[in-house]
Amino acid sequence: MKDPLVLGFVLVALDVALWRAAFPRNDTIRLLLRLVIFALLSALLFESALSPFTPAPWPESPGRHLAAQIVEVSWWLIGARLLTLSLDAVFRSRHWHKERLFQDVLGALVFLAAVVASLAFVLGLPVTGLVATSGALAIVLGLAIQSTLSDVFAGIVLNTTEPYHIGNWVSVDGVEGKVLEMNWRATHLLTSQGNVVIVPNSVAAKAKITNSSRPVALHGVSITLQISPEERPATVLGALERAIEGSSMVLQSPEPYTLVKKATINSIEYEVTVYIDDIGKSVVVTNQLYDLCHRHLAAAGIELWPLSVPRPPRHDAVDSRQRLLSHVELFRALKGEEIEALAKRLSRHEYEADQVIVKSEEVTDYLMIVESGVISVMVEGPSGPVESARLGPGDSIGEAGVLAGLPVQAQVTALTRAVIYRLDKTDLTPLLKSRPEVGQQMCHLLSQRQDSLRKLNTEIPVPAGTEHTLLDWLRAGMHKLHDLTT
Missing domain, CATH: 3.30.70.100 (Alpha-Beta Plaits)
Incomplete structure (x- = not known):
């Protein structure tokens, strides 16, 4: 077991095992372990006359000579890989490390140097003749892979000018997506449809690029x-x-x-x-x-109607109220005559900008429906008032008061000049008795609103000791307030 060749093969095999198994998971720890193994391999080779800078010492024994050459060449290749990883780790905090182009190009150059060195020192081949032969071969290969070389040099330009980075949302050559990867050949974009589009660097370097991630916050x-x-x-x-x-x-x-x-x-x-x-x-x-x-x-009375179609007659005041009620989510299931009956009971109220409509903790016995304007709903959060919602035409508020006599628990203010229609609790009671599903829908809507209020640490206080859910409690309050049969 003291044979240096055997120990050398064991160390090489151990390094390959760490590389292929990706163990341990931490890249830095794995790199340190591989560096320790490489240091042990270097000490073993130099102390046993198996120097990677000289040919193998046993030409009279073909088997041992070949084994020694394999170990020495492995030393060069492993050293090249570890040098690349070490430089990569050193520059990890730098911005250009996010792209793989420099890592790949640097690794290729280091490996090329390691291959040439191993051919010269270990195998004893004439490097000058090899370089001359490789020059002609390089010309042939260059002509064959000129498009690939174009991508490589275009990638260098892109990484130098930095028009985008990993994670940016960009549009390149008409393709819009999030930058997943930039390597020596192409840029990988993740589109909004979940597809990965690969754009060659040579195309990206010539294309018009729109970077939606710059400036960052606008x-x-x-x-x-x-x-x-x-x-x-x-x-x-x-x-x-x-x-x-x-x-x-x-x-x-x-x-x-x-x-x-x-x-x-x-x-x-x-x-x-x-x-x-x-x-x-x-x-x-x-x-x-x-x-x-x-x-x-x-x-605003502006109907989106094509000119090629005859315009219907303008609605009068009653018809506009019916149209407003028909767009309210709570009343979409009502029939035409029911909408017409409710519309006649609506009362119109106007508010100027910044005027308070309902104060916090105020109990309203009417349902408010926004006809025009913008309404702000402010609730009390952990660090002060927080806007929980903005209401526009067709939105409603005040369900808690007309359903179960509960306070609004929010300050409602007009952000712009607004018109609001009110529907009193007494006018809503006959509808709840004839159409119970409307009351059920209002209870569901009110309970769903509590999800956003919980995030602001504000919600309807359910009496302590009750085993019912908020929805059940609202239903019970509605039946009691409107004298509905269960």
Whole structure:
């Protein structure tokens, strides 16, 4: 067992086992263990006259001579790999380490040097002749892999100029996605559909690149709407501005804006532009803006109707109330005559901007339905008042009061000039008796709202000692307050 060749093969096998098994899991610890094994192998070879800088010492014994050459060549290759990993670990904190290009190119150069050195020192081959032969071979290979070489040099340019980094959301050559990897040949992008698109570096270096992750905390979102030219632009712009006000995810600086982009005989095109602090919110904010714009345009009496279709007659005041109730989620299951009966009992109330509509802990015996404007709902959080929601046309609040006589537990304030319709508890009782599913739906909606309130450490206080859920407790309160049969 004291034979240096046997010990050398054992150390080489142990190093290969650590490399292939990736054990231990920690890269730094595994690298240190491999460096210790390499140091032991180096000491073994130099102390036993098996120097990697000289040919194997047993030419008279072909078997031992070949084994010695294998051990010495392995020393060069293992040393090249460990040198690459060591340099990689040293520069790990540097920014360019995130890309694999330098790691791959550096590793290739180190391995090439190790191969040439092992051929010269261990096998005793003439390096000058080899270099001359390899020069002609390099020309042939260069012509054969010129596209690959183009990717390599383009990758060097990309890593030097740094148009994007790992984790950035970019658009390269018309492909939009998140940068997963940058290596010596290509950039890997993860698209919003969950597909991985590989863009060659030579293509990326010539293409127009849009980096949506820079600047880090600012991203623009724009939508366009085509409205009938019969509608006055000032009225449309006012409705769109209220729609922007209805989103709490929009940054106030830079200030969002709306503008008229183009006017034709068929339509007037409007653009709404807002800014967000996270590119991941762009889809949610875009969908929210379209919904808010639709609701506020409808509240302003602007109907999205194609010119090629005859416009229906304008609704009168009663019809507008019926239309408002039909868009409220609580009353969508009602029949036409039921909507008409409720609409006649609505009372109209106007509020100016910053006017308090309902104070916190106030018990309201009426349901409030927003007809136009933007309403802010503020609840008391652990560190002070926190906005829990913004309400727009078609939204309702006050279900807790008309259902079970509970306080609103939030301060409701008008952010813009607003119009709110009220439906009193006494007017709602006949509907709850004839259509119990409406009351059940209101209880479900109110209980679901508690999920967001729990995150703010604010929720409806359920009496201590009860074994019922919040939903059951609301149902019991509704039956008691409206004298409903169980």
